[in-house]
Each structure stands twice: as C-alpha cells, then as structure tokens.
Amino acid sequence: MKLQMKVIFAILTGILFVVSGCTNKSEDTKKTNLKNQAETKAKYEIVEAKSFKVKNIRGIGYPGNDNALYVAANDGIKMYKDGKWYKTTTNQHDYIGFQAVQSGFLSSGHPQKGTGLKDPLGLVQSVDKGETLQKLAFYGKxxxxxxxxxxxxxxxxxxxxxxxxALNLGVNYSTDGGGTWKKSAFKDFNADSLGMMAVHPKNGAIMAMSTRSGIYYSTDNGNTMKLITDPFMVTALTFTGDSILYSSVENDQIVLKTLNPTSGEQTNITFPFLDYDNPITYLAINPKNDKQIAFTTYKNDLFESIDGGTNWNNLMKDGKKEMK
Known part of the structure; x- marks a missing residue:
C-alpha cells in the first residue's frame, strides 16, 4: 500500500523546479552559457554583503568551524558575524535540508548552474565554509x-x-556518516504527519520530531517514539543540551518554550510578537554558546538573541537585508 506522507506547513518544503538545459545553438544561448561559466569559475570568496533579498530560507545554524550564524537559502549561504552580513562569490547552491555540525555543515539540494555538479546533490558535507562539497551519499539521485x-x-x-x-519509505538513520542506513520503526508514533526532526547535539540516538499533534521523542534512533507534549501544532524545534527548544501554536498564539523530556520541566522564552500567520519555521542554538539563539519565520524574518532571549535583533525582514 502506498504510504501517504504529510508534513506540517508545506512552506517548509516548497516547490522545487529543475530547469533543464537547452540545446539551442543561437548566439544568445552561447553568450548565456559563457556568462554562466565565467560566474561559476570565479574564485570562491566570502565577501561582505551590503544588501540582498532571500527568496527561500532552507535552514539556519551555527557550524562548529566558524563563529557566524549561517542562513541557507535558495541562492547559497549567507553568514552573519560581528554585526555584518557576508555571502559567497560562487557555489551559490540551493542548500535544502541544511544542518550545522561540528565540522561544518551537511545539506542536500540543487547545485548552482554551471558548476558541473549533478542535480540533485544527494547528501553532501562542507568542512571549509562552503568552498568545496564532499559527496557522502545519493549524489545525483x-x-x-x-x-x-x-x-x-x-x-x-x-x-x-x-x-x-538503500532507503525505506519514511525516516531512516545512519550512524556512519551516510555509509549505511536503517529504517526507524517509529513504534507508538500516532501522529498523522511527519515533520521537522532534531537530534541531540552529542548523542545521535536521541531524536525528536515536530508534528501537528505535538512533539514525539526517542532515545533509540526513532525506533520507539513517545509523545512528550500536549497535542498542539509544533512548527519548529532544536535541541539545547538535553532539553528541546520548540515553537508551537497554542490558542491562536505563537509560543516559544524549552522542554526537558525527562523531567517535563518547561520554560517560556520571550520573543518579539509575531502575527498568527507568520509562525516560526527554523530554530537554532549555538552549541558553543547556548545564549545565542536564532529563529526564522514563514515570511522570512530572522531574529537573533545573544543573551538567551532577553533581547532580540531583527537581522532580516521579509528576507531582505537593506544597504545602510
């Protein structure tokens, strides 16, 4: 029987288009190809970005090999550090499924045109701030x-x-960097949707999933799941040590909380007011400094706090960073 998989907030996946090449040999096409080749063969550099407009945010995080907040977009990585924004001069890939890790970042997605990389990227890793990509699994597939x-x-x-x-339908996990895979059994998982996942920063066997009916938590790679919240819609989550930072929609209000899955202790986090139609889509905490928190919204707003949520800076509004 074909499994129908639903996901919370279709905004998190989007509609992805693969644009095929054209075999037209007209002069205009040749000029366009030469321009693309010149752009993608440019030297890779991280340069200050005075202004930009992000159409789709694919994920955020604090890679362990840098001191910046990374925003993965449909046109590459944007980096915020010491009050300034930066972007890359090339390798502006559509980084879908972006994950910040100790060594750099992991991602899937689609390559920038003209780079010669296969589409889709499969599972790739960068340990040099996006300059090169290591192909871990499913490249081009x-x-x-x-x-x-x-x-x-x-x-x-x-x-x-x-x-x-290599993969079964649904959630699969790897403990060897994508070399081999096993299916998560998801025993006692009763939600009608699969959604965003988060993994404990040190123990890869501990994971959680947000659904339209609460957070499910597992200590055995998702083989056994336990509902640890009331049945409300959870739109984003991430681990902060042994606890989980999550955003939910409760009583027509957007809330931000931390939850300890073992003790059940919860703490409310103050944050700037958000309209009901602008929920939180991605959350990130710097594992090297748990006072540094960031989140994005459906309308591509980006907020960051460096004091655990007491004060917030609006780093991006409607996906825009305006020139000052």
Whole structure:
C-alpha cells in the first residue's frame, strides 16, 4: 500500500523546479552559457554583503568551524558575524535540508548552474565554509527536504519520500556518516504527519520530531517514539543540551518554550510578537554558546538573541537585508 506522507506547513518544503538545459545553438544561448561559466569559475570568496533579498530560507545554524550564524537559502549561504552580513562569490547552491555540525555543515539540494555538479546533490558535507562539497551519499539521485544531524556528527536522519535500494519509505538513520542506513520503526508514533526532526547535539540516538499533534521523542534512533507534549501544532524545534527548544501554536498564539523530556520541566522564552500567520519555521542554538539563539519565520524574518532571549535583533525582514 502506498504510504501517504504529510508534513506540517508545506512552506517548509516548497516547490522545487529543475530547469533543464537547452540545446539551442543561437548566439544568445552561447553568450548565456559563457556568462554562466565565467560566474561559476570565479574564485570562491566570502565577501561582505551590503544588501540582498532571500527568496527561500532552507535552514539556519551555527557550524562548529566558524563563529557566524549561517542562513541557507535558495541562492547559497549567507553568514552573519560581528554585526555584518557576508555571502559567497560562487557555489551559490540551493542548500535544502541544511544542518550545522561540528565540522561544518551537511545539506542536500540543487547545485548552482554551471558548476558541473549533478542535480540533485544527494547528501553532501562542507568542512571549509562552503568552498568545496564532499559527496557522502545519493549524489545525483535523491533530494532530501527533511534532514537532521547531531552536532557531533554521530547521528544522521532523513525522510525518504521514495524508497530505493538503500532507503525505506519514511525516516531512516545512519550512524556512519551516510555509509549505511536503517529504517526507524517509529513504534507508538500516532501522529498523522511527519515533520521537522532534531537530534541531540552529542548523542545521535536521541531524536525528536515536530508534528501537528505535538512533539514525539526517542532515545533509540526513532525506533520507539513517545509523545512528550500536549497535542498542539509544533512548527519548529532544536535541541539545547538535553532539553528541546520548540515553537508551537497554542490558542491562536505563537509560543516559544524549552522542554526537558525527562523531567517535563518547561520554560517560556520571550520573543518579539509575531502575527498568527507568520509562525516560526527554523530554530537554532549555538552549541558553543547556548545564549545565542536564532529563529526564522514563514515570511522570512530572522531574529537573533545573544543573551538567551532577553533581547532580540531583527537581522532580516521579509528576507531582505537593506544597504545602510
């Protein structure tokens, strides 16, 4: 029987277009190809970005090999550090499923045109701030909209929307960097949706999933799941040590809380007011400094706090960083 997989907030996956090449040999096409080749062969550099407009945010995080907040977009990585924004001069890939880890970042997605990389990227890793990509698995075969990884790199999870020789339909996990995969049994999982996943920063066997009916938590790679919240819609989550930072929609209000899955203790986090139609889509905490928190919204707003949520800076509004 074909499994129908639903996901919370279709905004998190989006509609992805693969644009095929054209065999037209007209002069205009030749000029365009030469221009693309020149752009993608440019020297890779990280340069200050005075202004930009992000169409789609694919994920955020604090890689362990840098001191910046990374925003993965449909046109490459944007980096915020010491009050300034930066972007890359090339390798502006559509980084879908972006995950910040100790060594750098993991991602799936689609390559920038003209780079010579296969589409889709499969599962790739960068340890040099996006200058090069290491192909870990499924290169040129699979694009993963939903991924999660332990900051330590010891646990990796993907949602497979189509089964293949290595993956089963649904949630699969790897403990060897994508070399081999096993299916998560998801015993006692009763939600009608699969959603965003998060992994404990040090213990890759501990993971959680947000659904339209609460957070499910597992200590055995998703083989046994336990509902640890009331049945409300959870739109984003991430681990902060042994606890979980999550955003939910409760009584027509957007809330931000931390929850300890073992003790059940919860703490409310103050944050700037958000309209009901602008929920939180991605959350990130710097594993090297748990006072540094960031989140994005449906309308591509980006906020960051460096004091645990007491004060917030609006770093991006409607996906825009305006020139000052």
């Amino acid at each position: 699979v694009n993963f909209h939903f991924m999660a990884a332990s900051f330590s790199g010891e646990g990796l999870y993907v949602i497979s929307e189509q089964p293949n020789d």
